[in-house]
Amino acid sequence: MVLIDLDGTLIDSVPDLAFCVDAMMDELGRPRHGEAAVRNWVGNGVERLVRRALVGQLDGEPPEADYERAYPLFLELYRANTSNRSRLYPGVREGLDFLKGAGYPLGCVTNKAAQFTEPLLADLGIRRYFSLVVSGDSLPHKKPHPLPLRHAADYFGADPHQALMIGDSISDVTAARAAGFTIICVSYGYNHGRDIREAKPDGVIDSLAELEDWLVETSATADRR
Numbered sequence: 001m002v003l004i005d006l007d008g009t010l011i012d013s014v015p016d017l018a019f020c021v022d023a024m025m026d027e028l029g030r031p032r033h034g035e036a037a038v039r040n041w042v043g044n045g046v047e048r049l050v051r052r053a054l055v056g057q058l059d060g061e062p063p064e065a066d067y068e069r070a071y072p073l074f075l076e077l078y079r080a081n082t083s084n085r086s087r088l089y090p091g092v093r094e095g096l097d098f099l100k101g102a103g104y105p106l107g108c109v110t111n112k113a114a115q116f117t118e119p120l121l122a123d124l125g126i127r128r129y130f131s132l133v134v135s136g137d138s139l140p141h142k143k144p145h146p147l148p149l150r151h152a153a154d155y156f157g158a159d160p161h162q163a164l165m166i167g168d169s170i171s172d173v174t175a176a177r178a179a180g181f182t183i184i185c186v187s188y189g190y191n192h193g194r195d196i197r198e199a200k201p202d203g204v205i206d207s208l209a210e211l212e213d214w215l216v217e218t219s220a221t222a223d224r225r
Protein backbone atom coordinates (compact mmCIF):
# COMPACT_ATOMS: atom_id res chain seq x y z
CA MET A 1 0.00 0.00 0.00
CA VAL A 2 1.20 3.50 -0.81
CA LEU A 3 -0.28 6.65 0.76
CA ILE A 4 0.48 10.06 -0.72
CA ASP A 5 0.14 13.51 0.80
CA LEU A 6 -1.61 16.20 -1.28
CA ASP A 7 -0.38 19.78 -0.80
CA GLY A 8 3.31 20.14 -1.57
CA THR A 9 3.65 16.52 -2.77
CA LEU A 10 1.12 15.97 -5.59
CA ILE A 11 -0.10 19.51 -6.13
CA ASP A 12 1.39 22.97 -5.82
CA SER A 13 -1.71 24.50 -4.25
CA VAL A 14 -0.01 27.58 -2.82
CA PRO A 15 -0.93 29.93 -5.71
CA ASP A 16 -4.65 29.46 -4.86
CA LEU A 17 -4.11 29.42 -1.09
CA ALA A 18 -2.00 32.60 -1.23
CA PHE A 19 -4.51 34.31 -3.52
CA CYS A 20 -7.26 33.55 -0.98
CA VAL A 21 -5.18 34.56 2.06
CA ASP A 22 -4.35 37.88 0.40
CA ALA A 23 -7.97 38.47 -0.67
CA MET A 24 -9.07 37.68 2.91
CA MET A 25 -6.52 40.18 4.30
CA ASP A 26 -7.84 42.79 1.81
CA GLU A 27 -11.38 42.20 3.05
CA LEU A 28 -10.17 42.56 6.64
CA GLY A 29 -8.37 45.82 5.71
CA ARG A 30 -5.02 44.37 6.71
CA PRO A 31 -1.70 44.06 4.79
CA ARG A 32 -1.18 41.16 2.37
CA HIS A 33 1.47 38.49 3.05
CA GLY A 34 2.25 37.25 -0.50
CA GLU A 35 2.97 33.79 -1.80
CA ALA A 36 6.39 33.21 -0.19
CA ALA A 37 5.03 33.62 3.35
CA VAL A 38 1.98 31.45 2.71
CA ARG A 39 4.24 28.70 1.29
CA ASN A 40 5.72 28.25 4.79
CA TRP A 41 2.32 28.11 6.51
CA VAL A 42 0.63 25.28 4.57
CA GLY A 43 0.44 21.70 5.86
CA ASN A 44 -1.64 21.77 9.05
CA GLY A 45 -5.07 22.43 7.57
CA VAL A 46 -6.92 25.57 6.54
CA GLU A 47 -7.87 26.61 10.09
CA ARG A 48 -4.19 26.79 11.06
CA LEU A 49 -3.37 28.62 7.81
CA VAL A 50 -5.92 31.33 8.61
CA ARG A 51 -4.62 31.66 12.19
CA ARG A 52 -1.02 31.95 10.88
CA ALA A 53 -2.07 34.62 8.38
CA LEU A 54 -3.72 36.63 11.17
CA VAL A 55 -0.66 36.55 13.43
CA GLY A 56 1.71 36.90 10.44
CA GLN A 57 3.89 33.97 11.51
CA LEU A 58 3.99 30.18 11.95
CA ASP A 59 3.30 30.07 15.68
CA GLY A 60 0.92 31.93 17.93
CA GLU A 61 -2.81 32.48 18.22
CA PRO A 62 -4.80 35.47 16.95
CA PRO A 63 -7.63 36.96 19.06
CA GLU A 64 -10.57 34.55 18.69
CA ALA A 65 -12.87 37.33 17.42
CA ASP A 66 -10.45 38.03 14.54
CA TYR A 67 -10.41 34.34 13.64
CA GLU A 68 -14.22 34.06 13.80
CA ARG A 69 -14.45 36.91 11.31
CA ALA A 70 -11.65 35.76 9.00
CA TYR A 71 -12.29 32.01 8.73
CA PRO A 72 -15.69 32.20 6.94
CA LEU A 73 -14.22 34.77 4.53
CA PHE A 74 -11.36 32.40 3.70
CA LEU A 75 -13.70 29.41 3.23
CA GLU A 76 -15.87 31.35 0.80
CA LEU A 77 -12.84 32.55 -1.17
CA TYR A 78 -11.18 29.12 -1.28
CA ARG A 79 -14.43 27.42 -2.37
CA ALA A 80 -14.38 29.65 -5.44
CA ASN A 81 -10.60 29.32 -5.94
CA THR A 82 -9.73 25.72 -5.04
CA SER A 83 -7.93 24.72 -8.21
CA ASN A 84 -7.85 27.70 -10.61
CA ARG A 85 -4.14 28.41 -10.08
CA SER A 86 -2.97 25.03 -8.67
CA ARG A 87 -0.81 22.64 -10.69
CA LEU A 88 0.45 19.05 -10.53
CA TYR A 89 4.18 18.92 -9.85
CA PRO A 90 6.33 17.54 -12.69
CA GLY A 91 6.60 13.74 -12.51
CA VAL A 92 3.35 13.23 -10.57
CA ARG A 93 1.41 11.69 -13.43
CA GLU A 94 4.34 9.33 -14.27
CA GLY A 95 4.73 8.31 -10.61
CA LEU A 96 1.01 7.62 -10.20
CA ASP A 97 0.84 5.67 -13.46
CA PHE A 98 3.79 3.54 -12.35
CA LEU A 99 2.26 2.81 -8.89
CA LYS A 100 -1.16 2.05 -10.36
CA GLY A 101 0.35 -0.17 -13.08
CA ALA A 102 2.43 -2.04 -10.49
CA GLY A 103 -0.80 -2.80 -8.60
CA TYR A 104 -0.17 -0.90 -5.34
CA PRO A 105 -3.37 0.04 -3.48
CA LEU A 106 -3.24 3.86 -3.42
CA GLY A 107 -4.58 6.32 -0.86
CA CYS A 108 -4.32 10.09 -0.54
CA VAL A 109 -3.91 11.31 3.06
CA THR A 110 -4.06 15.08 3.50
CA ASN A 111 -4.71 17.63 6.24
CA LYS A 112 -6.82 19.64 3.77
CA ALA A 113 -10.57 19.66 4.56
CA ALA A 114 -12.63 17.20 2.47
CA GLN A 115 -14.75 19.95 0.85
CA PHE A 116 -11.53 21.15 -0.88
CA THR A 117 -9.61 17.87 -1.26
CA GLU A 118 -12.20 16.19 -3.47
CA PRO A 119 -12.66 19.01 -6.03
CA LEU A 120 -8.92 19.71 -6.14
CA LEU A 121 -8.06 16.06 -6.93
CA ALA A 122 -10.90 15.87 -9.47
CA ASP A 123 -10.12 19.20 -11.19
CA LEU A 124 -6.47 18.23 -11.65
CA GLY A 125 -7.48 14.84 -13.04
CA ILE A 126 -5.94 12.54 -10.42
CA ARG A 127 -8.93 11.51 -8.25
CA ARG A 128 -9.29 8.22 -10.12
CA TYR A 129 -5.89 6.95 -8.96
CA PHE A 130 -6.98 6.77 -5.30
CA SER A 131 -9.28 4.09 -3.86
CA LEU A 132 -9.27 5.97 -0.54
CA VAL A 133 -9.00 9.67 0.31
CA VAL A 134 -8.56 10.63 3.96
CA SER A 135 -8.92 14.38 4.52
CA GLY A 136 -8.01 16.55 7.50
CA ASP A 137 -11.55 16.48 8.85
CA SER A 138 -12.40 12.85 7.97
CA LEU A 139 -11.26 11.52 11.37
CA PRO A 140 -10.86 12.90 14.93
CA HIS A 141 -7.10 13.47 14.39
CA LYS A 142 -5.01 14.66 11.45
CA LYS A 143 -1.28 14.24 10.70
CA PRO A 144 1.17 14.33 12.56
CA HIS A 145 -1.14 11.95 14.47
CA PRO A 146 -0.82 8.43 13.00
CA LEU A 147 -4.61 7.82 12.96
CA PRO A 148 -5.21 8.71 9.26
CA LEU A 149 -2.39 6.35 8.22
CA ARG A 150 -3.59 3.55 10.50
CA HIS A 151 -7.12 4.04 9.21
CA ALA A 152 -5.89 3.64 5.62
CA ALA A 153 -3.86 0.53 6.53
CA ASP A 154 -7.00 -1.00 8.12
CA TYR A 155 -9.09 -0.05 5.08
CA PHE A 156 -6.70 -1.82 2.70
CA GLY A 157 -5.91 -4.65 5.14
CA ALA A 158 -2.22 -3.68 4.82
CA ASP A 159 0.61 -4.43 7.23
CA PRO A 160 2.06 -1.03 8.32
CA HIS A 161 5.57 -2.48 8.03
CA GLN A 162 4.94 -3.12 4.32
CA ALA A 163 3.39 0.32 3.84
CA LEU A 164 4.88 3.43 2.29
CA MET A 165 3.95 7.07 2.94
CA ILE A 166 5.11 9.77 0.53
CA GLY A 167 4.99 13.36 1.78
CA ASP A 168 6.71 16.71 1.99
CA SER A 169 6.63 17.81 5.61
CA ILE A 170 7.60 16.97 9.16
CA SER A 171 3.94 16.04 9.85
CA ASP A 172 4.15 13.28 7.23
CA VAL A 173 7.42 11.96 8.72
CA THR A 174 6.10 12.03 12.31
CA ALA A 175 2.80 10.34 11.38
CA ALA A 176 4.58 7.68 9.30
CA ARG A 177 7.10 6.90 12.06
CA ALA A 178 4.33 6.59 14.67
CA ALA A 179 2.31 4.31 12.36
CA GLY A 180 5.36 2.11 11.55
CA PHE A 181 5.42 3.04 7.84
CA THR A 182 8.41 3.69 5.60
CA ILE A 183 8.48 7.38 4.63
CA ILE A 184 9.87 8.98 1.48
CA CYS A 185 9.77 12.74 1.07
CA VAL A 186 9.87 15.00 -1.94
CA SER A 187 12.51 17.71 -1.87
CA TYR A 188 10.32 20.40 -3.47
CA GLY A 189 7.34 20.69 -1.11
CA TYR A 190 6.36 22.91 1.81
CA ASN A 191 8.08 22.09 5.07
CA HIS A 192 7.62 25.41 6.85
CA GLY A 193 10.81 26.71 5.21
CA ARG A 194 13.01 23.86 6.54
CA ASP A 195 14.90 21.23 4.53
CA ILE A 196 12.95 17.98 4.91
CA ARG A 197 16.25 16.04 5.16
CA GLU A 198 16.52 17.37 8.75
CA ALA A 199 13.53 15.15 9.62
CA LYS A 200 15.47 12.09 8.42
CA PRO A 201 12.93 10.36 6.16
CA ASP A 202 13.98 6.99 4.70
CA GLY A 203 14.50 8.60 1.31
CA VAL A 204 14.28 11.95 -0.47
CA ILE A 205 13.33 12.20 -4.15
CA ASP A 206 13.14 15.21 -6.47
CA SER A 207 10.17 13.89 -8.45
CA LEU A 208 7.57 11.13 -8.11
CA ALA A 209 8.93 9.86 -11.43
CA GLU A 210 11.92 8.57 -9.37
CA LEU A 211 9.68 6.21 -7.36
CA GLU A 212 10.13 3.24 -9.64
CA ASP A 213 13.95 3.33 -9.28
CA TRP A 214 13.69 3.95 -5.52
CA LEU A 215 11.37 0.98 -4.98
CA VAL A 216 13.43 -1.34 -7.19
CA GLU A 217 16.66 -0.34 -5.39
CA THR A 218 15.23 -0.74 -1.88
CA SER A 219 13.68 -4.12 -2.60
CA ALA A 220 17.01 -5.26 -4.11
CA THR A 221 18.80 -4.10 -0.91
CA ALA A 222 16.21 -5.89 1.25
CA ASP A 223 16.66 -9.09 -0.82
CA ARG A 224 20.44 -8.97 -0.29
CA ARG A 225 20.01 -8.82 3.53
Ligand SMILES: O=C(O)COP(=O)(O)O
Nearest residue numbers: 007043044045110111112
Ligand atom coordinates in the same frame (compact mmCIF):
# COMPACT_ATOMS: atom_id res chain seq x y z
O1 LIG B 1 -2.50 22.23 5.10
C1 LIG B 1 -3.33 21.68 4.38
O2 LIG B 1 -4.48 22.14 4.21
C2 LIG B 1 -3.01 20.38 3.67
O3 LIG B 1 -1.72 19.93 3.75
P1 LIG B 1 -1.26 18.46 3.25
O4 LIG B 1 -2.04 18.09 2.01
O5 LIG B 1 0.19 18.69 2.99
O6 LIG B 1 -1.52 17.51 4.40
Ligand SMILES: [Mg+2]
Nearest residue numbers: 005007008168
Ligand atom coordinates in the same frame (compact mmCIF):
# COMPACT_ATOMS: atom_id res chain seq x y z
MG1 LIG C 1 2.05 18.35 2.35
